[in-house]
Amino acid sequence: MDTYYHPKDLARFGDMGKEAPELWQKFSEWYGAVFKEGALSEREKALIALAVAHAVQCPYCIDAYTSASLEKGSTPEQMTEAVHVAAAIRGGASLVHGVQMRNRVDKLSM
Amino acid sequence: MALPTLLNTRSPLADAATQRATLAALPLARTFEDSLADALHADGISVLQINVGKRCNQACRHCHVDAGPDRTEVMPPDVVDACLRFLDSTDIPTLDITGGAPELHPQFREIVRRARAAGRHVIDRCNLTITRLPNYADLPEFLAEHEVEVIASLPSFASRQTDAQRGEGVFEDSIAALRRFNEVGYGVEGSGLVLNLVTNPVGAFLPASQQALEADWKRELQRRHGISFNRLYTITNMPISRFLQFLADSGNLQAYMEKLVAAFNPATIGGLMCRYTLSVGWDGRLYDCDFNQMIDLGTAAGFPATIFEAEVAALGHRRIVIGPHCFGCTAGAGSSCGGVTVT
Numbered sequence: 001m002d003t004y005y006h007p008k009d010l011a012r013f014g015d016m017g018k019e020a021p022e023l024w025q026k027f028s029e030w031y032g033a034v035f036k037e038g039a040l041s042e043r044e045k046a047l048i049a050l051a052v053a054h055a056v057q058c059p060y061c062i063d064a065y066t067s068a069s070l071e072k073g074s075t076p077e078q079m080t081e082a083v084h085v086a087a088a089i090r091g092g093a094s095l096v097h098g099v100q101m102r103n104r105v106d107k108l109s110m
Numbered sequence: 111m112a113l114p115t116l117l118n119t120r121s122p123l124a125d126a127a128t129q130r131a132t133l134a135a136l137p138l139a140r141t142f143e144d145s146l147a148d149a150l151h152a153d154g155i156s157v158l159q160i161n162v163g164k165r166c167n168q169a170c171r172h173c174h175v176d177a178g179p180d181r182t183e184v185m186p187p188d189v190v191d192a193c194l195r196f197l198d199s200t201d202i203p204t205l206d207i208t209g210g211a212p213e214l215h216p217q218f219r220e221i222v223r224r225a226r227a228a229g230r231h232v233i234d235r236c237n238l239t240i241t242r243l244p245n246y247a248d249l250p251e252f253l254a255e256h257e258v259e260v261i262a263s264l265p266s267f268a269s270r271q272t273d274a275q276r277g278e279g280v281f282e283d284s285i286a287a288l289r290r291f292n293e294v295g296y297g298v299e300g301s302g303l304v305l306n307l308v309t310n311p312v313g314a315f316l317p318a319s320q321q322a323l324e325a326d327w328k329r330e331l332q333r334r335h336g337i338s339f340n341r342l343y344t345i346t347n348m349p350i351s352r353f354l355q356f357l358a359d360s361g362n363l364q365a366y367m368e369k370l371v372a373a374f375n376p377a378t379i380g381g382l383m384c385r386y387t388l389s390v391g392w393d394g395r396l397y398d399c400d401f402n403q404m405i406d407l408g409t410a411a412g413f414p415a416t417i418f419e420a421e422v423a424a425l426g427h428r429r430i431v432i433g434p435h436c437f438g439c440t441a442g443a444g445s446s447c448g449g450v451t452v453t
Contacts, residue, residue: 041322042319042322043322067315071311071315071317072319072322073322073323073326075266075268075271076270076271077268077270
């Protein structure tokens with residue numbers, strides 16, 4: 001079945017360096033450094049990435065950080081809670097804009 | 111309820127040659143042999159690991175032995191005696207007893223007593239739930255009396271993952287067993303009784319960092335269940351037997367092998383367990399490791415093939431027999447019966 005997203009394309013991420021090798025190099029180094037153990041553990045960073053992957057709805061990132069979270073020792077329960085955090089922020093972000101709607105309603109209404 | 115073994119369900123992968131052929135047929139970036147700078151040789155023998163049989167009260171989904179309640183292979187008395195006589199004739203410091211559930215072997219306690227009397231360190235690879243069966247409830251006391259190191263399997267501190275891998279109800283029984291081990295002093299600081307846990311990933315992925323996981327496990331098992339232990343060992347699932355069947359059935363086999371090959375770490379070579387272990391099968395045949403044993407890869411041609419003819423001088427620097435499954439021990443931080451091989 002033809003589709004815009006192909007699972008095998010994740011392995012071709014490096015192709016993005018073909019036209020702009022210096023930018024790719026900088027991105028790769030920065031990306032690698034971001035996920036190294038620091039004030040947060042590698043496991044915590046993978047869980048954050050998993051949650052963000054769901055927020056930005058990137059199927060490549062969801063695949064990659066599901067594997068990474070498991071391989072860093074997270075349980076499916078912890079990963080599910082992380083996705084709920086992403087969903088709650090997305091849902092809450094929509095809902096909190098309702099205040100803006102209410103402000104406008106107040107301004108326009110008698 | 112234990113899952114049926116591959117043998118019981120007449121799976122083609124119950125056959126060692128079929129397993130080897132399945133792995134050999136996979137298109138991989140390189141062979142294990144090509145990954146090595148030099149041929150692999152043993153560097154002495156410091157562990158004699160005896161697999162006393164395939165009988166087990168469990169039938170875990172990842173089991174490389176295809177052990178289970180329906181298996182009948184049990185090390186006969188003459189092989190047991192030959193193993194202990196060989197041990198006596200050497201200065202090999204450690205006897206590692208595995209299975210199946212090794213405690214089901216009718217001579218298990220005799221093996222422990224004789225090896226301890228000979229001054230050897232003894233390891234019991236325990237599935238925990240065996241101690242919940244009638245006639246085996248006093249095992250923690252027996253093992254403590256003989257100061258046996260217990261290496262116990264528990265894939266997760268969460269019940270769902272544990273039961274998914276090891277069978278319904280195993281987690282609850284395992285926690286009860288761990289409490290009993292703690293009660294007799296195992297895993298308790300200052301007791302001298304060592305209780306180490308082993309975790310295998312519950313699926314087609316590599317284990318987490320042993321060091322990071324150990325800290326999480328100590329915190330969670332203490333917080334959730336009041337359980338303490340000494341060390342946590344992470345072990346990579348080997349593409350052998352029931353885990354191989356799982357990989358094939360779930361469509362993960364090629365990707366898992368590619369992952370192992372991509373994660374090859376040359377720094378693991380020095381600590382590979384085949385370099386210091388001699389493995390004995392239930393029938394007395396010799397192998398470089400328990401994994402080679404399960405896919406019927408005996409010691410290399412020209413070297414002693416059974417415990418009846420074993421000599422340290424002849425086996426201590428033997429050539430190691432390798433195959434694609436060996437990538438499982440060299441991925442990432444490495445994997446062995448004692449956990450990671452690179453820290």
